Amino acid sequence: xxxxxxxxxxxxxxxxxxxxxxxxxxxxxxxxxxxxxxxxxxxxxxxxxxxxxxxxxxxxxxxxxxxxxxxxxxxxxxxxxxxxxxxxxxxxxxxxxxxxxxxxxxxxxxxxxxxxxxxxxxxxxxxxxxxxxxxxxxxxxxxxxxxxxxxxxxxxxxxxxxxxxxxxxxxxxxxxxxxxxxxxxxxxxxxxxxxxxxxxxxxxxxxxxxxxxxxxxxxxxxxxxxxxxxxxxxxxxxxxxxxxxxxxxxxxxxxxxxxxxxxxxxxxxxxxxxxxxxxxxxxxxxxxxxxxxxxxxxxxxxxxxxxxxxxxxxxxxxxxxxxxxxxxxxxxxxxxxxxxxxxxxxxxxxxxxxxxxxxxxxxxxxxxxxxxxxxxxxxxxxxxxxxxxxxxxxxxxxxxxxxxxxxxxxxxxxxxxxxxxxxxxxxxxxxxxxxxxxxxxxxxxxxxxxxxxxxxxxxxxxxxxxxxxxxxxxxxxxxxx
Amino acid sequence: xxxxxxxxxxxxxxxxxxxxxxxxxxxxxxxxxxxxxxxxxxxxxxxxxxxxxxxxxxxxxxxxxxxxxxxxxxxxxxxxxxxxxxxxxxxxxxxxxxxxxxxxxxxxxxxxxxxxxxxxxxxxxxxxxxxxxxxxxxxxxxxxxxxxxxxxxxxxxxxxxxxxxxxxxxxxxxxxxxxxxxxxxxxxxxxxxxxxxxxxxxxxxxxxxxxxxxxxxxxxxxxxxxxxxxxxxxxx
Ligand code: SF4
Numbered sequence: 278x279x280x281x282x283x284x285x286x287x288x289x290x291x292x293x294x295x296x297x298x299x300x301x302x303x304x305x306x307x308x309x310x311x312x313x314x315x316x317x318x319x320x321x322x323x324x325x326x327x328x329x330x331x332x333x334x335x336x337x338x339x340x341x342x343x344x345x346x347x348x349x350x351x352x353x354x355x356x357x358x359x360x361x362x363x364x365x366x367x368x369x370x371x372x373x374x375x376x377x378x379x380x381x382x383x384x385x386x387x388x389x390x391x392x393x394x395x396x397x398x399x400x401x402x403x404x405x406x407x408x409x410x411x412x413x414x415x416x417x418x419x420x421x422x423x424x425x426x427x428x429x430x431x432x433x434x435x436x437x438x439x440x441x442x443x444x445x446x447x448x449x450x451x452x453x454x455x456x457x458x459x460x461x462x463x464x465x466x467x468x469x470x471x472x473x474x475x476x477x478x479x480x481x482x483x484x485x486x487x488x489x490x491x492x493x494x495x496x497x498x499x500x501x502x503x504x505x506x507x508x509x510x511x512x513x514x515x516x517x518x519x520x521x522x523x524x525x526x527x528x529x530x531x532x533x534x535x536x537x538x539x540x541x542x543x544x545x546x547x548x549x550x551x552x553x554x555x556x557x558x559x560x561x562x563x564x565x566x567x568x569x570x571x572x573x574x575x576x577x578x579x580x581x582x583x584x585x586x587x588x589x590x591x592x593x594x595x596x597x598x599x600x601x602x603x604x605x606x607x608x609x610x611x612x613x614x615x616x617x618x619x620x621x622x623x624x625x626x627x628x629x630x631x632x633x634x635x636x637x638x639x640x641x642x643x644x645x646x647x648x649x650x651x652x653x654x655x656x657x658x659x660x661x662x663x664x665x666x667x668x669x670x671x672x673x674x675x676x677x678x679x680x681x682x683x684x685x686x687x688x689x690x691x692x693x694x695x696x697x698x699x700x701x702x703x704x705x706x707x708x709x710x711x712x713x714x715x716x717x718x719x720x721x722x723x724x725x726x727x728x729x730x731x732x733x734x735x736x737x738x739x740x741x742x743x744x745x746x747x748x749x750x751x752x753x754x755x756x757x758x
Numbered sequence: 759x760x761x762x763x764x765x766x767x768x769x770x771x772x773x774x775x776x777x778x779x780x781x782x783x784x785x786x787x788x789x790x791x792x793x794x795x796x797x798x799x800x801x802x803x804x805x806x807x808x809x810x811x812x813x814x815x816x817x818x819x820x821x822x823x824x825x826x827x828x829x830x831x832x833x834x835x836x837x838x839x840x841x842x843x844x845x846x847x848x849x850x851x852x853x854x855x856x857x858x859x860x861x862x863x864x865x866x867x868x869x870x871x872x873x874x875x876x877x878x879x880x881x882x883x884x885x886x887x888x889x890x891x892x893x894x895x896x897x898x899x900x901x902x903x904x905x906x907x908x909x910x911x912x913x914x915x916x917x918x919x920x921x922x923x924x925x926x927x928x929x930x931x932x933x934x935x936x937x938x939x940x941x942x943x944x945x946x947x948x949x950x951x952x953x954x955x956x957x958x959x960x961x962x963x964x965x966x967x968x969x970x971x972x973x974x975x976x977x978x979x980x981x982x983x984x985x986x987x988x989x990x991x992x993x994x
Contacts, residue, residue, distance in 0.1 A: 303973065303974070306974065307825050307974045310974060314812070322796070322800070324799065325797040327794040327795050330793060330794050331793075331794050331795065331796065331797075334790070335792070338789065338790055340778075341776065341778060341789045342771075342778075343774050344774045344775045344778070345785075345786075345787045346787075347768070347770075347774070347943045350765060350769060351764050352764075354762060355762040355763070355764050356762075357760065357762070358760055358761065358762050359762045360762040360763045360764075360765075361762065361763070361765070361767070362765045362766060363764075363765065363769075363770035363771075364766070364768050364770075365766070365769070365773070371768075373765075376954055382795050410964055413979060413981070414971070415969045415971040415972070416969075416971035418766050419971070433970065433971060433974065434971070434973055435972070436974070439973060440973050441970060441974055448932040456769075459973065459975045459977050460973040462972055463972065463977045463979075463980055464979075465967060466919050466980075467979075467981060468981060470981065471888070474981075475884075475888070478950075482942070482962075483967075488942060490947070490950050491946075491950045491956055493960075499967065499968050499969060499970075499980075500968070500969045500982070501921060501967035501980060501981035501982030501983075502980075503918070504921050504961070504981075504982065505921065505981055505982075507917075508918055508921060509884070509918075509960075511885070519774075524787075525947055525950070526943040526944070526946045526947040527940075527944060527947050528944055528948065529943055530797060530939045530940050530942075530943040531797065533930045533939065534797070534939060538801045541970075543768040543904075543964075544903060544904035544905075544964075545901075545904040545906050545939065545962060545964045546815070546961060546964065546968050547820075547963065547964050547966065547968055547982070548961065548962070548964070548967070548982070549906075549961075549962035549964075550960075550961055550962070551825055551959070551960040551961075551962070552957065552958065552959055553956055553957070553958050553959075554958055555958070556958050556959075557912065557955075557958050559877060559881040559913045560877055560911075560912060560913055560916075560958065561875065561876070561877035561878075561879075561883055561884075561918075562880060562883075562884060562917050562918050563911075563917055563958060563959060564971075567762075571770070573770065573773075575856055577773050577774055577777055580778050581777040581778055582775035582776060700962050701848045704778045729890060731822060743836075745894075747962040
């Protein structure tokens, strides 16, 4: 599964996360900071609830008429001389991009951060061609230099690394000789990446939002790498998940304002870059050639279902920053490039329950995610819906069978994870999940205890409980042999 | 202009249409009346001078130096910044406003190494910008709330000028200042509605480039400029 990260099973990933002290400290402080920034940016506006309502209405309208807006977008892009490819699968998208790269005879490709290319493993596909693919977002660059360590946070991908580790990666891979000061590390990366920008033949970007009415694409960044990627290389390829679109510029204003506030607490990030077609003939810099790849890769399966709202997501990571479970286990534990509450909702949808059946249980259902989501996605309700479906499939035997065939008789894991989730709710009454919210979240949980005979969690700390839980798991395995 | 290709569209969209019960794509969809429009309430009733104050305050949060001057003293102010930033080489856009307000003559007389962006000399212009100490552009629209200059790049106005040099200066005619992004996107939306071409690259620039990717410490100056200054100019 391309969007999958890490080989280990869920419980091993969780244990690894719990054992990594730096990572947990980093996650906690990052969460705290991002969460505070978001809260003060929201407060400052005064009428944040109205903004959220408008954001929700815009996303809902757009997704309900997605066929129309994608059609309009593609017409506009083609009018401007850009090429549009609609890719139903990851393979189709990668094939198309590979063909463009081959036709340009390109050897070096500069990329700016993009979740969807990560999801479809585009880098690997391009590397097969013998191309040098350079990630240019500072966090992504660090991970790439460290033998493709997977990202752990949507907005801050290298969150799990400390500056000494980064210094060592730069020293070992790039001959860096200075100290672990963040400024020196960044300056070094700036110089290294300048060379790459200037020599890349193709630039690849993701897309925060496409604007249907004019065939434009907005990239929201702070570092300026997305601007480099769309200014210097001769050919630009933009890859978008098919839901990342708004009707017009007036709606772009709203979703961008929500995104920058919810993600990092900024009124706007340093650079919002809106690109429309390739450069005009009389212009100097900018790409001569423009390609747009619109990716489905499982998204259309979600349309028309009870999970449609998951496609409203604008990838701000606010839900991740408030999540008490993410706080404890870190991004890698989710085993998906989409971590946190939205990852727990989305990953099983884009892939399937066999792959990600554990994730809907990696939540205490405290509802903090739902409360902060700038477009009002009812995340914890969607997690409950997932659990319901998983139990249904389990009853029918379809899921357990598939799981057994894969060789890990782990279905009991769901019960344990359920236990983990309920156990976490009381311990993790953090400043941002008031008692009220937890109670609100526990309501629906109670229903599950009644319908399934789950053991009442003992009064242990999460950590010792988790160890215990693992031991129980091991015994269970031993008995089986 | 030659039209681009569109591949695979019908199958892809009809699959979506089946799921959401959409109409055929050529039936125009009407946007609903949104139930609330909070964006118009931001900085409501603030006049131009009050907006300058908002912009100035916001500059503190975005690591941007703020200057306020008039046309007569513009070259003086620019020289002050050059000194402060240790500038020896300057690239600026080919924009008639540099001539209209006699900025180009004063730049040329400054004794510093100057380059006016030249679309026909793309490589040389990029080379110069890459090494330049400062890039200067005029702001086309300026957003007070966020402290943002909006640049409509295009003929003569290279994307590189505000991106590649070490430092960046935006000259902000007072008349370009509006409340927030809403007023800028409204203007662009009108252009689209009227069938006008919009700029192939519109930059909303808010201060110097930065990153928090290393232990969440803010580092100012990553790929783009390391320092930024805004110069608000009265009477233009
Ligand atoms: S689900 Fe909501 S809060 Fe979470 S990333 Fe998406 S938009 Fe942000």
